[in-house]
Amino acid sequence: MPSTPAERAAAWEALDQRHGAALSAGRANRAARRAEQQAAARAARDLAAALRAAGFTTTPATAPSHPTKGHGRAVITPNGGSGSNRESYVSAAAQGPSGGAADGGCGQLVKGGDAQLHSMIKKGDARLRLLDGIQRITGLPTLEKCQVVPLGDAVGFHINDGAGRRPTFSGLVRCGSVWACPPCAAAIRAKRAAELEVFALAWLESGRGIYMATLTAPHWEHVRLGVQFDKFAEGWRGVGQGAWWTGRAVIRDKAPVPWDRRHDYDDLPEEIEPREVDGELVVWKQGWKARRSIRGVTRTIEVTHGANGWHSHLHVLLWTEGPATREQADLLQEELYKRWAARCKAVGLPTPDREHGVRVDPAILQADGSMPLGLIKYLAKVQDQDVITKEVTARPLAAEMTRSDDKLARGAKGRTPFKLAELAIAGDEVALGLWREYEQATRGRQCLTWTEGFKAELAALAGVELDERDDEELPAAEDDEKHRDLPDLAIRGGAYRSGIGLRRGGRADLTMAGFTGKMPGVLAQLIEWGLKPGEDFWKPEQPLGRDAGMTKEQVERRRRQKAERQAYHERLRQEREGNPERWAAAVEKRRATIAARAAAEQAADVQEELIDHQALAEAEQHRLDAAGAQFLAARRAAQTKRRTDLDAGLARFREREAVSA
Numbered sequence: 001m002p003s004t005p006a007e008r009a010a011a012w013e014a015l016d017q018r019h020g021a022a023l024s025a026g027r028a029n030r031a032a033r034r035a036e037q038q039a040a041a042r043a044a045r046d047l048a049a050a051l052r053a054a055g056f057t058t059t060p061a062t063a064p065s066h067p068t069k070g071h072g073r074a075v076i077t078p079n080g081g082s083g084s085n086r087e088s089y090v091s092a093a094a095q096g097p098s099g100g101a102a103d104g105g106c107g108q109l110v111k112g113g114d115a116q117l118h119s120m121i122k123k124g125d126a127r128l129r130l131l132d133g134i135q136r137i138t139g140l141p142t143l144e145k146c147q148v149v150p151l152g153d154a155v156g157f158h159i160n161d162g163a164g165r166r167p168t169f170s171g172l173v174r175c176g177s178v179w180a181c182p183p184c185a186a187a188i189r190a191k192r193a194a195e196l197e198v199f200a201l202a203w204l205e206s207g208r209g210i211y212m213a214t215l216t217a218p219h220w221e222h223v224r225l226g227v228q229f230d231k232f233a234e235g236w237r238g239v240g241q242g243a244w245w246t247g248r249a250v251i252r253d254k255a256p257v258p259w260d261r262r263h264d265y266d267d268l269p270e271e272i273e274p275r276e277v278d279g280e281l282v283v284w285k286q287g288w289k290a291r292r293s294i295r296g297v298t299r300t301i302e303v304t305h306g307a308n309g310w311h312s313h314l315h316v317l318l319w320t321e322g323p324a325t326r327e328q329a330d331l332l333q334e335e336l337y338k339r340w341a342a343r344c345k346a347v348g349l350p351t352p353d354r355e356h357g358v359r360v361d362p363a364i365l366q367a368d369g370s371m372p373l374g375l376i377k378y379l380a381k382v383q384d385q386d387v388i389t390k391e392v393t394a395r396p397l398a399a400e401m402t403r404s405d406d407k408l409a410r411g412a413k414g415r416t417p418f419k420l421a422e423l424a425i426a427g428d429e430v431a432l433g434l435w436r437e438y439e440q441a442t443r444g445r446q447c448l449t450w451t452e453g454f455k456a457e458l459a460a461l462a463g464v465e466l467d468e469r470d471d472e473e474l475p476a477a478e479d480d481e482k483h484r485d486l487p488d489l490a491i492r493g494g495a496y497r498s499g500i501g502l503r504r505g506g507r508a509d510l511t512m513a514g515f516t517g518k519m520p521g522v523l524a525q526l527i528e529w530g531l532k533p534g535e536d537f538w539k540p541e542q543p544l545g546r547d548a549g550m551t552k553e554q555v556e557r558r559r560r561q562k563a564e565r566q567a568y569h570e571r572l573r574q575e576r577e578g579n580p581e582r583w584a585a586a587v588e589k590r591r592a593t594i595a596a597r598a599a600a601e602q603a604a605d606v607q608e609e610l611i612d613h614q615a616l617a618e619a620e621q622h623r624l625d626a627a628g629a630q631f632l633a634a635r636r637a638a639q640t641k642r643r644t645d646l647d648a649g650l651a652r653f654r655e656r657e658a659v660s661a
Helices: 005-053 115-134 141-145 182-205 225-241 259-264 326-347 373-378 397-402 417-425 429-442 454-462 471-483 493-501 506-528 552-578 580-660
Strands: 154-158 168-170 209-216 247-249 272-277 280-286 294-306 309-320 358-362 382-385 392-395 448-450 489-492
Touching (some): 115 182, 115 506, 154 493, 168 471, 168 506, 225 309, 225 326, 247 272, 294 429, 326 358, 417 429
Antiparallel strands (some): 154 168, 209 309, 247 280, 272 280, 294 448, 382 392
């Protein structure tokens, strides 16, 4: 405390000065806040006028706040973004340094409410962000353009309306890759899974059975994926198309046995049936398909990568006339293993063991024989982990056959292709090489194949229309269906491509803004990115229509190619069924050709290896010669130096001798 009058006067003067400074600072702060509020109000009025001119009746000034920040109002600043009370309409994870990789780019925005819709939003967000990264590393031109290039002058944006629809775009090029594009793969596989579920349910309810067979083979680190795929496909063709599968005519005295003379022979096989061959009814030894009452087959292939390289495995559905049983499944497993092991050896795959090579699981009815509608969901209880929530659940049979895009690799089998893509995006050079190898190996391959004509039979049994579209057509068809609706927002094609499609995370951020903030959130996001109301986006008054992504000539050429493929497969089917001996001979000729080609490739590899060894030997000899020459040069230099030193020493000695004399 001041003790003298002078000290007390000085203290009061200092206090008055601080009080005056505080009053001045308060007046300045209030003036600055008033100026800021006036500027924000002017910007909001200008923005509202621009939006009204563009056809919008809702402005971002009344946008709902970020769910993680409580309730409030978003204030629009002159640059189009939010002011001091800024609200974010994109995912919290996307704003962080990781860009949303940890949780699929959704953060905490989608908690509460409709869990199914939120899960769909989160997965869609994760797929868009993964696609965004893949398009920066892909070697496929069509994948690079997927959902980036507009089909016409404008792109539609459809905002979540609360009726189970998530925000989506329409009017964009779709690559239709069922292997390498996360959004397209999800659309295709979801469609095929729903279709397969309907077929399987109708088949089981009719009293028939389904078995799911999984076939694999050992693998090594340096095997190329394309070669492995080809060998798996060739191995299965040998199972599903040879005489073991279809049967053959019984030959006696170098000719097929006529059916009406079958009693003249005592050594005929037990399981025979009549079959017309070249216009004559002959004795036919039943193949495995007929003996086990298999009506049709559905096949798909999956792949992961682990410590021992690429791991491919086949999922095969066997549709049987009789109900499935565990005992019959064990018998099918034993017989199928023997044939698969033989075919693996024939095509150059390692021979699988009995424990892991083939597994067959039945779809078993309840104890009372009833068929509840939900049985299809429990046909194959495969434990799996959700890509977002990490929750372990039982996968339906249809999903196990089709939804490899939604799986995580289990056990020691390694990483899924999309996991490799994530690592490649993060900068892993090894994963980048593997991902590009995967892209090229799967390019143009079918995901799900059916026995010829069997899918139409299942569609008739289920009472549904047969979908004959190819996989790559499904995403474009889905886009076409959305494009017929009136979009909530129209975005100019060029502005979409430069401001959204090519922006890192732009598509995912805008769809998340539509989910969390509806139209106000979308408008605020577009304006913050620099898009202009009325010029770059507007409120459409009618559907934008489907702008042709291909010319008429391109459409006609695609249809013609599809018809040619169907005709080719029909010719193969007729030849296979009408002349099995000729087909078997052709198969054997193909095997011989493949074996000769493999032998030639092996000889070429040996020759190349010899050349490499010779080149290495020559390089080693050159290295030794160079090292020898270097050694000799060094030794000569050392000898020269030593002689020089000796001569110098001798000269000094002689000089001393001369002086002493």
